[in-house]
Amino acid sequence: MLTYESHHFGENNTLSHYYNYNFNFPKHLHRSFELIYVKSGCLQVSVNNRTFEIKEDECILLLPYEIHSFVTKNSSESYICVFSPEYIKTFHNMVHEKFLNNPIFTLPNDFKTLIIDKIFKGNTNLLEMKGLLYLICSEVLNHTDIIENNKNDYELLHKTLNYIQENFTKDISLQSIAKKFGYSYTYLSKYLNNTLGISFVDFINENRINYSMYLLKNTEYTITDIAFACGYSSIRSFNRNFVKITNSTPKMYRKNIQPNK
Structure with missing residues (x-):
């Protein structure tokens, strides 16, 4: 199941941090x-059909719109920080519509403790946060190369996914979305398939079933009421996709x- 997390939109002053033990999370x-x-x-991270093993004391940086998931095979203890592209505009411009050849890196000992304490534990000093994030970006570039990725049009992806997120409970179609944003149906269908790895219909169904x-x-809604609330026109179609x-x-x-009563 592939989910678009619109709450991690990336507006100014948006940052979330998490501590995880034996972390697993779908695409x-x-x-x-x-x-x-x-x-x-050790945490296994899949990023756009590439899989990386992140071991003890290692980091990985995921770029905006990269499809990713997490799997712990034995055990893992990890920290995660999700932060707005606006925090690091210069670096964001450098990697926009590109990807990192090897996104794994280690933090130098001279500022590792500072970053762990400030980045992952609710620092409220915005200037200090931005400075540390740029230090991390510099360290990333010391470990890898930035690779051109001409297949992605992230503005189109952003518009399309936001529209789907806001309207998947309604009767929407790829034809109507293509018309709304001024693209041909064939182009948009191929683009979403190549970028998301699933068809528009499958993506809509996954959003509806997740909801x-x-x-x-x-x-306490009835199953029939839930089916209609999620955008299905028949209980049969809802049941079929739910089982699938x-x-x-x-x-x-x-x-x-x-829970047992």
């Missing part, structure tokens, strides 16, 4: 940078997540 993407530091163990899982878990994506019926999914 997703967002407009922000993401910095991961593995304190112990339905939230509603099944957190509301989750390997469970909506009824069984709700039953399995309810």
